[in-house]
Amino acid sequence: MSLLTDVSSESVSAILPLYLTAVVGLSPVAYGLIDGLYQGVSALVRLGGGWLADATDRPKWVAFLGYGLSAVARVFLLFASGAAGIAAVVTADRIGKGIRTAPRDAMISTSTPSEHLGRAFGVHRMLDTIGAALGPLIAFGLLALVPGGYSVVLVVSLAFALAGVALLGLLGPDVRSRSREAAGASRPSAPPFRWRDLADRRLRPLLVVAGTLGLLTVGDGFIYLALLDHGGLNVTWFPLFYVGTNVAYLLLAVPVGRLADRIGRARTLVVGHLALVGAYLCSVLPSSTAVATVGTLLLLGTFYAATDGVIAAIAGRLVPVQARTSGIAAAQTVVAVARMLASAGFGLLWWLLGPAVAMAAVAAVLAVAVLVAATRVRSLDGARVTP
Numbered sequence: 307m308s309l310l311t312d313v314s315s316e317s318v319s320a321i322l323p324l325y326l327t328a329v330v331g332l333s334p335v336a337y338g339l340i341d342g343l344y345q346g347v348s349a350l351v352r353l354g355g356g357w358l359a360d361a362t363d364r365p366k367w368v369a370f371l372g373y374g375l376s377a378v379a380r381v382f383l384l385f386a387s388g389a390a391g392i393a394a395v396v397t398a399d400r401i402g403k404g405i406r407t408a409p410r411d412a413m414i415s416t417s418t419p420s421e422h423l424g425r426a427f428g429v430h431r432m433l434d435t436i437g438a439a440l441g442p443l444i445a446f447g448l449l450a451l452v453p454g455g456y457s458v459v460l461v462v463s464l465a466f467a468l469a470g471v472a473l474l475g476l477l478g479p480d481v482r483s484r485s486r487e488a489a490g491a492s493r494p495s496a497p498p499f500r501w502r503d504l505a506d507r508r509l510r511p512l513l514v515v516a517g518t519l520g521l522l523t524v525g526d527g528f529i530y531l532a533l534l535d536h537g538g539l540n541v542t543w544f545p546l547f548y549v550g551t552n553v554a555y556l557l558l559a560v561p562v563g564r565l566a567d568r569i570g571r572a573r574t575l576v577v578g579h580l581a582l583v584g585a586y587l588c589s590v591l592p593s594s595t596a597v598a599t600v601g602t603l604l605l606l607g608t609f610y611a612a613t614d615g616v617i618a619a620i621a622g623r624l625v626p627v628q629a630r631t632s633g634i635a636a637a638q639t640v641v642a643v644a645r646m647l648a649s650a651g652f653g654l655l656w657w658l659l660g661p662a663v664a665m666a667a668v669a670a671v672l673a674v675a676v677l678v679a680a681t682r683v684r685s686l687d688g689a690r691v692t693p
Contacts, residue, residue: 307478308410308430309437310470311373314380314463315399316441316552319344320545321449321459323527326392338653340393341525342646347400352642355405356412356635365409365416366480372406373474375399377467384460404642408635413481415622415630423623424571427615428563432556435610439552441466442545449545509624509633512572513640515679516617519579520644522672524586524652524665526551529602532589532661536598547603554607555614562611563619571620576679578612579672581605586669590662617641 322344326337355372359365379399386395411427418426445459452458530547566574588601621637622630655664 307373307470307474308434309440310466310473311376312434312437313441313444314465314467314470315376315403316438316548317445317459317463317466318380318383318441319527320442320445320548321456322392323531324544325456327531334656335653337527338525338650338656340396341527341653342648342650343393344396344400344525344649347397347404347642347646351401351404352408352635352639353632356408356632359409359412360630360632364480365412366474366478369406369409369413370471370474370478372402372404372409373467373471375402375405377402377464377471380460380464380467384457384464407638408632411618411634411638412622412630413479415618415634416481417479420623421567423619424563424565424567424616425560426563427619428560428611431563431611431615432559435552435556435559439549439556442548442552446543446545446549450542509621509636511682512617512620512624512637515572515576515682516637517640517644518675519576519672519679520641521648522668522675523579523582523641523645523648524668525645525649526606528649528652528656528661529585529589529606529665532665533599533602535661536590536595547599550599550603551606551610554604555610556607558608558611559615562608563615566612566616566619571616572682573680574612575616575620576676576682578609578616579676579679581608581612583669583673583676585609586665586672590665 323337323341326340327334355368359368362368376399379395379402382398383392383395386392414426414430415423441463444462448455448458448462526548530544533547534544562574562578582605585602585605588598588605591598593601617637618634621634624633652664652668655667658664659667
């Protein structure tokens, strides 16, 4: 289901930065605001989706609601025109993502023994990333066959989105956290969700670390636009940047997930941001176009392999079982809000300083933040919660 949905979403996101800047003609500041919406508007409803899944103990159907909303947004994207219309549809799509993400990850967490969580999320992210690699390839192929055929890409995207929703609704298992816990113990089911569970002292350090690093995580679209500016590449190849990143992510998701199980998930999460520092620098420092492109995409894929699924694996075990979905949602919300602010702020920084200086400055600050965040790793990896 995630594979099909990512084919849909990534075929659109692979053309969106170039479409908005080169076709619609948005400035870096305006693009940064829309990219900020794409990165972070889901944060507005993630906790709500997590709370609803915990309150009803039906994460599958809450996730279904989120995937369905994103599919509906694809319909309206066919008719949207101008920056305002596109922003409205992107907002609806990201709200759907916000609703679905934590319940889906909670289903994975509930279904998996604790010692294999990193591997389980790595497998999911691997399949998810297969879709994320296929989407830009499909967009590239369609635009090569039909130059300027953005509507064709959108129709194909809608078809994949509907297939993913149907697969979840018809075949997805109805995994229920409290029922699973009760079945494995000789006591009543876990108590209902309480908001104060999210203030647990074991979760707070993760939220601080994830939020701080998220504020320095620039959207992929800016990195790829910097690559174009750096190497003078033909814009036709732009969708393939997403493919390269996702292929690297695909190959590394399971190995890095298993490594996180062995050396510590929080340690992997923090150190993984050093790969992002490298990606920033590769995209703007003097080097051959081939080296800059391959290095940037490989490092960016490494960053996602070390952070995307790992943060859910950490958060799901730092709160009591009745708040598992909401705990995951809280961590994802902090990251989403931070990245939304980062994209909006970086658009302004790009406009003021230019891509090379702006990217190098963010890389330097992020490197310092990683060193500081590393001091909290031991407490996070050592924390345990009993239901």
